[in-house]
Amino acid sequence: MVPRGTRRHPAMAIGGCLLGLVVVASLFAPALTIYDPLKPSFSQRLVPPWGLGGTSAHLLGTDNLGRDILSRLLYGGRISLALAMSAVAIAALVGVVVGLVASWGGAKSDAVIMRVADVQLAFPVIMLAIAIVAVVGTNPLALVGVLALSGWVLYARTIRAHVLTLKQLDYIEAAATLGASDARVILRHVLPNTVAPILVIGSSQFATMVLLESGLSFLGMGIQAPRASWGLMLAEGRDYLSNAWWLATAPGLMIALVVLGANLLGDGLRDLLDPTLRNLES
Protein backbone atom coordinates (compact mmCIF):
# COMPACT_ATOMS: atom_id res chain seq x y z
CA MET A 1 0.00 0.00 0.00
CA VAL A 2 2.74 2.43 0.86
CA PRO A 3 4.88 2.07 -2.28
CA ARG A 4 1.82 2.28 -4.50
CA GLY A 5 0.61 5.26 -2.53
CA THR A 6 3.88 7.12 -2.84
CA ARG A 7 4.01 6.52 -6.56
CA ARG A 8 0.50 7.81 -7.07
CA HIS A 9 0.95 10.64 -4.62
CA PRO A 10 4.40 12.11 -5.03
CA ALA A 11 3.33 15.15 -2.99
CA MET A 12 2.65 12.90 -0.02
CA ALA A 13 6.07 11.28 -0.32
CA ILE A 14 7.71 14.71 -0.46
CA GLY A 15 5.71 15.84 2.58
CA GLY A 16 6.61 12.73 4.55
CA CYS A 17 10.30 13.10 3.68
CA LEU A 18 10.37 16.81 4.64
CA LEU A 19 8.72 16.09 7.96
CA GLY A 20 10.81 12.99 8.62
CA LEU A 21 14.03 14.86 7.85
CA VAL A 22 13.26 17.65 10.32
CA VAL A 23 12.16 15.19 13.01
CA VAL A 24 15.30 13.05 12.63
CA ALA A 25 17.58 16.10 12.52
CA SER A 26 16.03 17.49 15.71
CA LEU A 27 16.20 14.12 17.41
CA PHE A 28 19.90 13.79 16.65
CA ALA A 29 20.69 17.45 17.33
CA PRO A 30 23.54 16.68 19.79
CA ALA A 31 25.26 14.53 17.16
CA LEU A 32 24.77 17.01 14.34
CA THR A 33 26.08 20.15 15.99
CA ILE A 34 28.91 20.89 18.37
CA TYR A 35 27.49 24.19 19.59
CA ASP A 36 25.51 24.77 22.76
CA PRO A 37 22.18 26.34 21.67
CA LEU A 38 21.96 28.43 24.86
CA LYS A 39 25.51 29.58 25.60
CA PRO A 40 26.31 33.09 24.32
CA SER A 41 29.62 33.73 22.60
CA PHE A 42 30.04 37.46 22.32
CA SER A 43 33.07 37.39 20.02
CA GLN A 44 30.92 35.60 17.42
CA ARG A 45 27.93 37.96 17.32
CA LEU A 46 25.84 38.27 14.10
CA VAL A 47 28.09 36.19 11.84
CA PRO A 48 26.35 35.84 8.43
CA PRO A 49 25.56 32.41 6.96
CA TRP A 50 28.19 30.41 5.11
CA GLY A 51 28.72 31.68 1.58
CA LEU A 52 27.21 35.06 2.37
CA GLY A 53 30.17 36.46 4.24
CA GLY A 54 30.33 33.83 6.96
CA THR A 55 32.40 30.70 7.37
CA SER A 56 31.56 27.00 7.34
CA ALA A 57 31.98 27.00 11.12
CA HIS A 58 28.48 28.48 11.41
CA LEU A 59 26.50 27.26 8.39
CA LEU A 60 23.46 29.45 9.08
CA GLY A 61 25.35 32.17 10.91
CA THR A 62 25.00 33.29 14.51
CA ASP A 63 22.48 35.42 16.38
CA ASN A 64 22.78 38.61 18.40
CA LEU A 65 24.34 36.70 21.31
CA GLY A 66 26.74 34.76 19.10
CA ARG A 67 24.80 31.51 19.37
CA ASP A 68 24.92 29.16 16.38
CA ILE A 69 21.58 29.46 14.54
CA LEU A 70 21.62 25.94 13.10
CA SER A 71 22.04 24.38 16.53
CA ARG A 72 19.30 26.61 17.96
CA LEU A 73 17.04 25.54 15.08
CA LEU A 74 17.71 21.86 15.74
CA TYR A 75 17.31 22.08 19.52
CA GLY A 76 14.32 24.40 19.10
CA GLY A 77 12.79 21.82 16.79
CA ARG A 78 12.86 19.29 19.62
CA ILE A 79 10.68 21.55 21.75
CA SER A 80 8.33 22.71 18.98
CA LEU A 81 7.83 19.24 17.52
CA ALA A 82 7.41 17.53 20.91
CA LEU A 83 4.83 20.12 22.00
CA ALA A 84 2.90 19.80 18.73
CA MET A 85 3.03 16.01 18.77
CA SER A 86 1.80 15.69 22.36
CA ALA A 87 -0.93 18.24 21.71
CA VAL A 88 -2.16 16.34 18.65
CA ALA A 89 -2.16 13.06 20.61
CA ILE A 90 -4.12 14.51 23.52
CA ALA A 91 -6.55 16.34 21.24
CA ALA A 92 -7.15 13.14 19.26
CA LEU A 93 -7.70 11.05 22.38
CA VAL A 94 -10.11 13.52 23.96
CA GLY A 95 -11.85 14.27 20.67
CA VAL A 96 -12.38 10.61 19.77
CA VAL A 97 -13.80 9.76 23.20
CA VAL A 98 -16.08 12.81 23.14
CA GLY A 99 -17.15 12.04 19.56
CA LEU A 100 -18.00 8.46 20.55
CA VAL A 101 -20.02 9.65 23.56
CA ALA A 102 -21.88 12.13 21.37
CA SER A 103 -22.76 9.57 18.71
CA TRP A 104 -23.41 6.64 21.04
CA GLY A 105 -24.71 8.18 24.23
CA GLY A 106 -28.10 9.40 23.14
CA ALA A 107 -29.60 12.65 21.90
CA LYS A 108 -29.16 14.62 25.11
CA SER A 109 -25.42 14.17 25.54
CA ASP A 110 -25.05 14.70 21.79
CA ALA A 111 -26.81 18.07 21.95
CA VAL A 112 -24.76 19.20 24.95
CA ILE A 113 -21.45 18.17 23.39
CA MET A 114 -22.20 19.82 20.08
CA ARG A 115 -23.14 23.11 21.79
CA VAL A 116 -19.90 22.98 23.80
CA ALA A 117 -18.05 22.51 20.51
CA ASP A 118 -19.86 25.56 19.08
CA VAL A 119 -18.75 27.65 22.05
CA GLN A 120 -15.16 26.55 21.63
CA LEU A 121 -15.23 27.36 17.90
CA ALA A 122 -16.64 30.84 18.54
CA PHE A 123 -13.29 32.03 19.92
CA PRO A 124 -10.34 32.75 17.69
CA VAL A 125 -7.95 30.01 18.83
CA ILE A 126 -5.01 32.30 19.43
CA MET A 127 -7.03 34.73 21.56
CA LEU A 128 -8.31 31.92 23.76
CA ALA A 129 -4.79 30.52 23.97
CA ILE A 130 -3.10 33.76 25.01
CA ALA A 131 -5.82 34.46 27.59
CA ILE A 132 -5.41 31.03 29.19
CA VAL A 133 -1.62 31.18 29.08
CA ALA A 134 -1.75 34.64 30.67
CA VAL A 135 -3.75 33.24 33.57
CA VAL A 136 -2.06 29.88 34.15
CA GLY A 137 1.49 30.69 33.03
CA THR A 138 3.78 29.74 30.16
CA ASN A 139 5.11 26.38 31.30
CA PRO A 140 5.28 23.68 28.59
CA LEU A 141 2.50 21.65 30.21
CA ALA A 142 0.12 24.58 30.05
CA LEU A 143 1.11 25.11 26.40
CA VAL A 144 0.32 21.51 25.49
CA GLY A 145 -3.00 21.83 27.31
CA VAL A 146 -3.92 25.01 25.44
CA LEU A 147 -2.94 23.53 22.08
CA ALA A 148 -4.90 20.34 22.77
CA LEU A 149 -7.89 22.37 23.88
CA SER A 150 -7.90 24.07 20.50
CA GLY A 151 -7.81 20.77 18.65
CA TRP A 152 -10.27 18.30 20.16
CA VAL A 153 -13.39 19.72 18.46
CA LEU A 154 -12.27 18.71 14.98
CA TYR A 155 -11.92 15.05 15.99
CA ALA A 156 -15.12 15.04 18.03
CA ARG A 157 -17.19 16.40 15.15
CA THR A 158 -15.64 14.15 12.53
CA ILE A 159 -15.84 10.99 14.64
CA ARG A 160 -19.42 11.78 15.57
CA ALA A 161 -20.47 12.19 11.96
CA HIS A 162 -18.52 9.11 10.95
CA VAL A 163 -19.94 6.90 13.71
CA LEU A 164 -23.50 8.09 13.06
CA THR A 165 -23.11 6.75 9.51
CA LEU A 166 -21.40 3.55 10.65
CA LYS A 167 -24.19 2.87 13.13
CA GLN A 168 -26.65 2.47 10.28
CA LEU A 169 -24.59 -0.24 8.62
CA ASP A 170 -25.73 -3.84 8.71
CA TYR A 171 -22.62 -5.38 10.20
CA ILE A 172 -22.74 -3.10 13.25
CA GLU A 173 -26.40 -3.93 13.76
CA ALA A 174 -25.61 -7.62 13.25
CA ALA A 175 -22.87 -7.54 15.88
CA ALA A 176 -25.25 -5.92 18.36
CA THR A 177 -28.01 -8.41 17.55
CA LEU A 178 -25.62 -11.30 18.13
CA GLY A 179 -25.22 -10.05 21.67
CA ALA A 180 -21.97 -8.10 21.48
CA SER A 181 -21.74 -5.48 24.22
CA ASP A 182 -21.55 -1.78 23.33
CA ALA A 183 -17.91 -1.73 24.37
CA ARG A 184 -17.13 -4.67 22.12
CA VAL A 185 -18.97 -3.20 19.15
CA ILE A 186 -17.17 0.11 19.58
CA LEU A 187 -13.71 -1.33 20.15
CA ARG A 188 -13.84 -4.13 17.57
CA HIS A 189 -16.07 -2.76 14.85
CA VAL A 190 -16.40 1.00 15.08
CA LEU A 191 -13.00 2.34 16.18
CA PRO A 192 -10.94 0.48 13.54
CA ASN A 193 -13.09 2.18 10.93
CA THR A 194 -12.33 5.63 12.26
CA VAL A 195 -8.56 5.27 11.98
CA ALA A 196 -8.45 6.83 8.51
CA PRO A 197 -10.09 10.16 9.39
CA ILE A 198 -8.07 10.35 12.63
CA LEU A 199 -4.80 9.97 10.70
CA VAL A 200 -5.84 12.53 8.10
CA ILE A 201 -6.90 15.11 10.68
CA GLY A 202 -3.88 14.36 12.86
CA SER A 203 -1.31 15.10 10.20
CA SER A 204 -2.86 18.35 9.02
CA GLN A 205 -3.51 19.37 12.61
CA PHE A 206 0.13 18.81 13.40
CA ALA A 207 0.80 21.67 10.97
CA THR A 208 -1.72 23.88 12.77
CA MET A 209 -0.18 23.07 16.16
CA VAL A 210 3.34 23.93 15.00
CA LEU A 211 2.00 27.24 13.68
CA LEU A 212 0.09 27.95 16.87
CA GLU A 213 2.99 27.11 19.18
CA SER A 214 5.41 29.23 17.21
CA GLY A 215 2.81 31.99 17.01
CA LEU A 216 2.44 31.97 20.79
CA SER A 217 6.20 31.90 21.31
CA PHE A 218 6.54 34.71 18.77
CA LEU A 219 4.13 36.84 20.83
CA GLY A 220 6.15 36.04 23.95
CA MET A 221 3.50 33.75 25.40
CA GLY A 222 5.01 30.39 24.62
CA ILE A 223 8.51 29.05 25.16
CA GLN A 224 10.52 31.62 27.10
CA ALA A 225 14.08 32.85 26.50
CA PRO A 226 16.84 31.73 26.66
CA ARG A 227 15.40 28.42 25.45
CA ALA A 228 15.23 27.97 21.72
CA SER A 229 11.91 27.79 19.91
CA TRP A 230 11.32 28.67 16.29
CA GLY A 231 8.70 31.30 17.08
CA LEU A 232 10.84 32.87 19.78
CA MET A 233 13.89 32.98 17.47
CA LEU A 234 11.76 34.72 14.86
CA ALA A 235 10.66 37.32 17.41
CA GLU A 236 14.25 37.89 18.53
CA GLY A 237 15.36 38.25 14.90
CA ARG A 238 12.77 40.94 14.25
CA ASP A 239 14.90 43.60 15.87
CA TYR A 240 17.80 42.86 13.52
CA LEU A 241 15.96 42.94 10.20
CA SER A 242 17.99 45.77 8.69
CA ASN A 243 21.46 44.47 9.54
CA ALA A 244 21.08 40.70 10.10
CA TRP A 245 18.19 39.38 8.04
CA TRP A 246 19.15 35.74 8.56
CA LEU A 247 18.08 35.77 12.20
CA ALA A 248 14.38 35.92 11.31
CA THR A 249 14.62 34.15 7.95
CA ALA A 250 15.99 30.77 9.05
CA PRO A 251 13.45 29.87 11.77
CA GLY A 252 10.56 31.02 9.55
CA LEU A 253 11.76 28.77 6.73
CA MET A 254 12.00 25.90 9.20
CA ILE A 255 8.40 26.40 10.35
CA ALA A 256 7.21 26.72 6.75
CA LEU A 257 8.99 23.48 5.77
CA VAL A 258 7.47 21.51 8.64
CA VAL A 259 4.01 22.92 8.02
CA LEU A 260 4.31 22.29 4.28
CA GLY A 261 5.45 18.72 4.95
CA ALA A 262 2.59 18.01 7.33
CA ASN A 263 0.03 19.60 4.97
CA LEU A 264 1.26 17.58 1.98
CA LEU A 265 1.24 14.42 4.07
CA GLY A 266 -2.29 15.15 5.30
CA ASP A 267 -3.59 15.87 1.79
CA GLY A 268 -1.96 12.72 0.47
CA LEU A 269 -3.38 10.58 3.27
CA ARG A 270 -6.83 12.01 2.63
CA ASP A 271 -6.63 11.19 -1.07
CA LEU A 272 -5.28 7.74 -0.30
CA LEU A 273 -7.64 6.75 2.49
CA ASP A 274 -10.83 8.47 1.41
CA PRO A 275 -11.91 7.06 -1.94
CA THR A 276 -14.63 9.65 -2.43
CA LEU A 277 -12.02 12.39 -2.56
CA ARG A 278 -9.40 10.35 -4.37
CA ASN A 279 -11.15 10.37 -7.75
CA LEU A 280 -11.79 14.05 -7.52
CA GLU A 281 -8.34 15.30 -6.64
CA SER A 282 -6.02 12.97 -8.55
Added chain:
Amino acid sequence: MRTYVLRRLAQSALTLLGVSVLVFVILRVLPGDPARMLLPDGAPESAVAELNRQLGLREPFVVQYGLFLGSVARGDFGQSFQYRAPALRVVLERLPATVHLTLAAMLITIAAGVPLGIFTAVRRGTRYDVAGTIVSVIGQSLPNFWLGIMLILLFGVALRWLPTSGFASWTSLVLPAVTLAAFPTALVARLTRSSMLEILNRDYIRTGRAKGLAERSVVYRHALRNAAIPVLTVIGLQIGALLGGAVITESIFAWPGMGKLIVDAIFFRDFPVVQTVLILSATVFVVINLAVDLLYTVIDPRIRYL
Protein backbone atom coordinates in the same frame (compact mmCIF):
# COMPACT_ATOMS: atom_id res chain seq x y z
CA MET B 1 -38.29 28.43 7.06
CA ARG B 2 -39.48 30.26 10.15
CA THR B 3 -38.75 27.34 12.46
CA TYR B 4 -35.30 27.06 10.91
CA VAL B 5 -34.55 30.73 11.54
CA LEU B 6 -35.90 30.50 15.09
CA ARG B 7 -33.86 27.38 15.79
CA ARG B 8 -30.67 28.98 14.50
CA LEU B 9 -31.40 32.10 16.61
CA ALA B 10 -31.88 29.99 19.74
CA GLN B 11 -28.70 28.06 19.01
CA SER B 12 -26.72 31.27 18.61
CA ALA B 13 -28.08 32.63 21.89
CA LEU B 14 -27.09 29.40 23.62
CA THR B 15 -23.61 29.58 22.13
CA LEU B 16 -23.19 33.16 23.39
CA LEU B 17 -24.27 32.03 26.85
CA GLY B 18 -21.62 29.30 26.65
CA VAL B 19 -19.07 31.93 25.57
CA SER B 20 -19.80 33.88 28.75
CA VAL B 21 -19.40 30.73 30.87
CA LEU B 22 -16.03 29.93 29.28
CA VAL B 23 -14.73 33.48 29.74
CA PHE B 24 -15.95 33.39 33.34
CA VAL B 25 -14.13 30.11 33.97
CA ILE B 26 -10.88 31.39 32.42
CA LEU B 27 -10.79 34.74 34.18
CA ARG B 28 -12.59 34.08 37.48
CA VAL B 29 -12.20 30.39 38.29
CA LEU B 30 -8.74 29.45 36.88
CA PRO B 31 -6.78 32.17 38.70
CA GLY B 32 -6.61 31.63 42.44
CA ASP B 33 -7.24 35.25 43.36
CA PRO B 34 -9.14 37.03 40.56
CA ALA B 35 -9.54 40.32 42.44
CA ARG B 36 -5.77 40.71 42.70
CA MET B 37 -5.47 39.78 39.00
CA LEU B 38 -8.15 42.27 37.96
CA LEU B 39 -6.40 45.10 39.80
CA PRO B 40 -3.08 46.72 38.88
CA ASP B 41 0.02 45.38 40.64
CA GLY B 42 0.54 46.89 44.06
CA ALA B 43 -3.11 47.82 44.57
CA PRO B 44 -3.88 48.43 48.27
CA GLU B 45 -5.54 45.68 50.31
CA SER B 46 -8.62 47.86 50.72
CA ALA B 47 -9.11 47.96 46.93
CA VAL B 48 -8.75 44.17 46.73
CA ALA B 49 -11.35 43.75 49.49
CA GLU B 50 -13.65 46.27 47.78
CA LEU B 51 -13.45 44.47 44.41
CA ASN B 52 -13.97 41.14 46.15
CA ARG B 53 -17.18 42.52 47.62
CA GLN B 54 -18.26 44.22 44.37
CA LEU B 55 -17.74 41.13 42.18
CA GLY B 56 -19.10 38.84 44.89
CA LEU B 57 -15.87 36.86 44.85
CA ARG B 58 -16.59 35.46 48.30
CA GLU B 59 -19.90 34.03 47.05
CA PRO B 60 -20.31 30.58 45.44
CA PHE B 61 -19.40 30.38 41.72
CA VAL B 62 -23.04 30.25 40.61
CA VAL B 63 -23.79 33.57 42.32
CA GLN B 64 -20.56 35.05 40.96
CA TYR B 65 -21.47 33.96 37.45
CA GLY B 66 -24.91 35.52 37.82
CA LEU B 67 -23.34 38.84 38.82
CA PHE B 68 -20.81 38.56 35.97
CA LEU B 69 -23.52 37.85 33.39
CA GLY B 70 -25.62 40.71 34.74
CA SER B 71 -22.84 43.25 34.36
CA VAL B 72 -21.87 41.96 30.91
CA ALA B 73 -25.50 42.23 29.80
CA ARG B 74 -25.50 45.86 31.00
CA GLY B 75 -22.36 46.47 28.93
CA ASP B 76 -20.26 46.90 32.06
CA PHE B 77 -17.01 45.02 31.41
CA GLY B 78 -15.07 46.74 34.18
CA GLN B 79 -12.47 49.49 34.09
CA SER B 80 -9.32 49.19 32.01
CA PHE B 81 -6.55 50.19 34.36
CA GLN B 82 -4.10 50.65 31.55
CA TYR B 83 -6.29 53.35 29.96
CA ARG B 84 -8.33 54.35 33.04
CA ALA B 85 -11.56 54.13 31.06
CA PRO B 86 -14.42 51.63 30.71
CA ALA B 87 -12.98 48.51 29.05
CA LEU B 88 -15.82 48.33 26.53
CA ARG B 89 -15.12 51.87 25.30
CA VAL B 90 -11.40 51.12 24.99
CA VAL B 91 -12.13 48.03 22.89
CA LEU B 92 -14.79 49.69 20.73
CA GLU B 93 -12.34 52.48 19.90
CA ARG B 94 -9.98 49.87 18.48
CA LEU B 95 -12.68 47.95 16.62
CA PRO B 96 -12.71 50.05 13.40
CA ALA B 97 -9.01 49.43 12.73
CA THR B 98 -9.54 45.68 13.03
CA VAL B 99 -12.67 45.84 10.87
CA HIS B 100 -10.74 47.72 8.15
CA LEU B 101 -7.95 45.18 8.25
CA THR B 102 -10.16 42.07 8.21
CA LEU B 103 -12.42 43.51 5.50
CA ALA B 104 -9.43 44.30 3.31
CA ALA B 105 -8.06 40.79 3.90
CA MET B 106 -11.47 39.27 3.18
CA LEU B 107 -11.67 41.28 -0.04
CA ILE B 108 -8.26 40.00 -1.14
CA THR B 109 -9.30 36.47 -0.19
CA ILE B 110 -12.42 36.56 -2.34
CA ALA B 111 -10.93 38.57 -5.19
CA ALA B 112 -7.85 36.35 -5.47
CA GLY B 113 -8.88 32.98 -4.01
CA VAL B 114 -12.10 32.38 -5.94
CA PRO B 115 -10.72 33.25 -9.42
CA LEU B 116 -7.58 31.20 -8.76
CA GLY B 117 -9.75 28.25 -7.77
CA ILE B 118 -11.95 28.57 -10.87
CA PHE B 119 -8.91 29.02 -13.11
CA THR B 120 -7.18 25.89 -11.83
CA ALA B 121 -10.40 23.83 -11.93
CA VAL B 122 -11.22 24.78 -15.51
CA ARG B 123 -7.65 24.05 -16.59
CA ARG B 124 -7.44 20.87 -14.55
CA GLY B 125 -4.34 18.78 -15.19
CA THR B 126 -2.48 21.48 -17.14
CA ARG B 127 0.67 23.14 -15.87
CA TYR B 128 -1.42 26.17 -14.86
CA ASP B 129 -3.33 23.88 -12.53
CA VAL B 130 -0.11 22.46 -11.10
CA ALA B 131 1.40 25.93 -10.65
CA GLY B 132 -1.78 27.27 -9.03
CA THR B 133 -1.99 24.30 -6.69
CA ILE B 134 1.66 24.65 -5.65
CA VAL B 135 1.11 28.35 -4.94
CA SER B 136 -1.90 27.60 -2.76
CA VAL B 137 -0.22 24.76 -0.87
CA ILE B 138 2.71 27.05 -0.10
CA GLY B 139 0.33 29.89 0.80
CA GLN B 140 -1.28 27.62 3.38
CA SER B 141 2.07 26.71 4.90
CA LEU B 142 3.66 30.12 5.40
CA PRO B 143 3.38 31.28 9.01
CA ASN B 144 1.76 34.72 8.82
CA PHE B 145 4.17 36.20 11.35
CA TRP B 146 7.05 35.16 9.14
CA LEU B 147 5.39 36.32 5.93
CA GLY B 148 4.73 39.69 7.59
CA ILE B 149 8.35 40.08 8.62
CA MET B 150 9.58 39.07 5.15
CA LEU B 151 7.24 41.60 3.53
CA ILE B 152 8.60 44.28 5.88
CA LEU B 153 12.14 43.22 4.98
CA LEU B 154 11.41 43.40 1.24
CA PHE B 155 9.02 46.33 0.83
CA GLY B 156 9.90 48.33 3.91
CA VAL B 157 13.60 47.83 4.59
CA ALA B 158 15.05 46.97 1.15
CA LEU B 159 12.76 48.69 -1.39
CA ARG B 160 11.25 51.33 0.92
CA TRP B 161 7.99 51.24 -1.06
CA LEU B 162 5.45 50.86 1.70
CA PRO B 163 5.08 51.90 5.32
CA THR B 164 5.56 49.02 7.74
CA SER B 165 3.83 50.16 10.87
CA GLY B 166 0.93 52.19 12.18
CA PHE B 167 -2.27 53.38 10.57
CA ALA B 168 -1.40 56.56 8.66
CA SER B 169 -2.88 56.25 5.16
CA TRP B 170 -4.33 53.51 2.98
CA THR B 171 -0.85 52.44 1.94
CA SER B 172 -0.21 51.28 5.49
CA LEU B 173 -3.08 48.85 5.03
CA VAL B 174 -1.42 46.98 2.13
CA LEU B 175 1.22 44.89 3.91
CA PRO B 176 -0.86 43.84 6.92
CA ALA B 177 -3.86 42.98 4.72
CA VAL B 178 -1.76 40.86 2.36
CA THR B 179 -0.14 39.13 5.33
CA LEU B 180 -3.47 38.36 6.89
CA ALA B 181 -5.05 37.27 3.60
CA ALA B 182 -2.38 34.78 2.49
CA PHE B 183 -3.70 31.78 4.37
CA PRO B 184 -7.44 32.20 3.71
CA THR B 185 -6.76 33.03 0.04
CA ALA B 186 -4.90 29.76 -0.41
CA LEU B 187 -7.60 27.88 1.46
CA VAL B 188 -10.44 29.42 -0.57
CA ALA B 189 -8.57 28.78 -3.83
CA ARG B 190 -8.16 25.08 -3.04
CA LEU B 191 -11.72 24.74 -1.87
CA THR B 192 -13.15 26.56 -4.89
CA ARG B 193 -11.10 24.29 -7.13
CA SER B 194 -12.33 21.03 -5.60
CA SER B 195 -15.88 22.30 -5.31
CA MET B 196 -15.87 23.42 -8.97
CA LEU B 197 -14.37 20.10 -10.10
CA GLU B 198 -17.16 18.23 -8.40
CA ILE B 199 -19.87 20.38 -9.96
CA LEU B 200 -18.29 20.37 -13.42
CA ASN B 201 -18.69 16.57 -13.43
CA ARG B 202 -22.44 16.75 -12.92
CA ASP B 203 -24.96 15.78 -15.57
CA TYR B 204 -26.60 19.18 -15.83
CA ILE B 205 -23.27 20.74 -16.76
CA ARG B 206 -22.91 18.18 -19.55
CA THR B 207 -26.45 18.97 -20.63
CA GLY B 208 -25.64 22.66 -20.66
CA ARG B 209 -22.60 22.10 -22.82
CA ALA B 210 -24.48 19.69 -25.07
CA LYS B 211 -27.17 22.22 -25.82
CA GLY B 212 -24.48 24.64 -26.89
CA LEU B 213 -24.20 27.08 -24.00
CA ALA B 214 -21.12 29.25 -24.08
CA GLU B 215 -18.38 27.86 -21.83
CA ARG B 216 -18.39 31.15 -19.92
CA SER B 217 -22.06 30.72 -19.13
CA VAL B 218 -21.58 27.08 -18.09
CA VAL B 219 -18.73 27.96 -15.73
CA TYR B 220 -20.04 31.15 -14.21
CA ARG B 221 -23.83 30.79 -14.26
CA HIS B 222 -24.31 27.09 -13.76
CA ALA B 223 -21.23 25.73 -12.04
CA LEU B 224 -20.01 28.61 -9.89
CA ARG B 225 -23.38 29.30 -8.35
CA ASN B 226 -23.59 25.76 -7.06
CA ALA B 227 -19.94 25.51 -6.15
CA ALA B 228 -20.25 28.69 -4.09
CA ILE B 229 -22.06 27.11 -1.15
CA PRO B 230 -19.20 25.26 0.57
CA VAL B 231 -16.93 28.19 -0.26
CA LEU B 232 -19.33 30.57 1.45
CA THR B 233 -19.36 28.42 4.61
CA VAL B 234 -15.60 28.45 4.79
CA ILE B 235 -15.46 32.19 4.19
CA GLY B 236 -17.86 32.63 7.12
CA LEU B 237 -15.73 30.41 9.33
CA GLN B 238 -12.64 32.30 8.19
CA ILE B 239 -13.93 35.44 9.92
CA GLY B 240 -12.93 33.80 13.19
CA ALA B 241 -9.58 32.81 11.76
CA LEU B 242 -9.04 36.36 10.47
CA LEU B 243 -9.81 37.86 13.89
CA GLY B 244 -7.31 35.40 15.35
CA GLY B 245 -4.76 36.08 12.63
CA ALA B 246 -5.22 39.79 13.29
CA VAL B 247 -3.73 39.25 16.76
CA ILE B 248 -0.36 38.40 15.24
CA THR B 249 -0.59 40.59 12.14
CA GLU B 250 -1.51 43.67 14.18
CA SER B 251 1.35 43.00 16.59
CA ILE B 252 3.87 42.83 13.74
CA PHE B 253 2.67 45.97 11.99
CA ALA B 254 1.80 47.94 15.14
CA TRP B 255 -1.74 48.16 13.76
CA PRO B 256 -3.92 49.85 16.39
CA GLY B 257 -6.70 47.25 16.42
CA MET B 258 -8.25 44.75 18.82
CA GLY B 259 -5.57 42.11 18.22
CA LYS B 260 -2.71 44.35 19.28
CA LEU B 261 -4.89 45.60 22.12
CA ILE B 262 -5.39 42.14 23.62
CA VAL B 263 -1.66 41.31 23.37
CA ASP B 264 -0.72 44.59 25.05
CA ALA B 265 -3.47 44.09 27.61
CA ILE B 266 -2.07 40.69 28.54
CA PHE B 267 1.41 42.09 29.07
CA PHE B 268 -0.08 44.85 31.24
CA ARG B 269 -2.29 42.24 32.94
CA ASP B 270 -5.26 44.45 32.01
CA PHE B 271 -7.80 41.62 32.34
CA PRO B 272 -10.98 43.70 32.00
CA VAL B 273 -9.83 44.53 28.46
CA VAL B 274 -8.89 40.88 27.80
CA GLN B 275 -12.36 39.69 28.77
CA THR B 276 -14.02 42.37 26.65
CA VAL B 277 -12.02 41.46 23.54
CA LEU B 278 -12.75 37.76 24.06
CA ILE B 279 -16.49 38.25 24.45
CA LEU B 280 -16.74 40.80 21.65
CA SER B 281 -14.83 38.74 19.08
CA ALA B 282 -16.79 35.59 19.92
CA THR B 283 -20.02 37.57 19.52
CA VAL B 284 -18.91 38.91 16.14
CA PHE B 285 -18.08 35.37 15.03
CA VAL B 286 -21.42 33.93 16.17
CA VAL B 287 -23.44 36.73 14.55
CA ILE B 288 -21.58 36.50 11.23
CA ASN B 289 -22.00 32.74 11.06
CA LEU B 290 -25.68 33.11 11.82
CA ALA B 291 -25.90 35.59 8.95
CA VAL B 292 -24.03 33.19 6.63
CA ASP B 293 -26.40 30.36 7.53
CA LEU B 294 -29.42 32.52 6.85
CA LEU B 295 -27.84 33.68 3.60
CA TYR B 296 -27.78 30.06 2.39
CA THR B 297 -31.53 29.98 2.36
CA VAL B 298 -31.36 32.81 -0.18
CA ILE B 299 -28.63 31.29 -2.35
CA ASP B 300 -29.76 27.68 -2.16
CA PRO B 301 -33.53 27.28 -2.30
CA ARG B 302 -33.26 23.61 -1.23
CA ILE B 303 -32.30 24.60 2.31
CA ARG B 304 -35.48 26.54 2.88
CA TYR B 305 -37.47 23.53 3.96
CA LEU B 306 -35.00 22.10 6.46
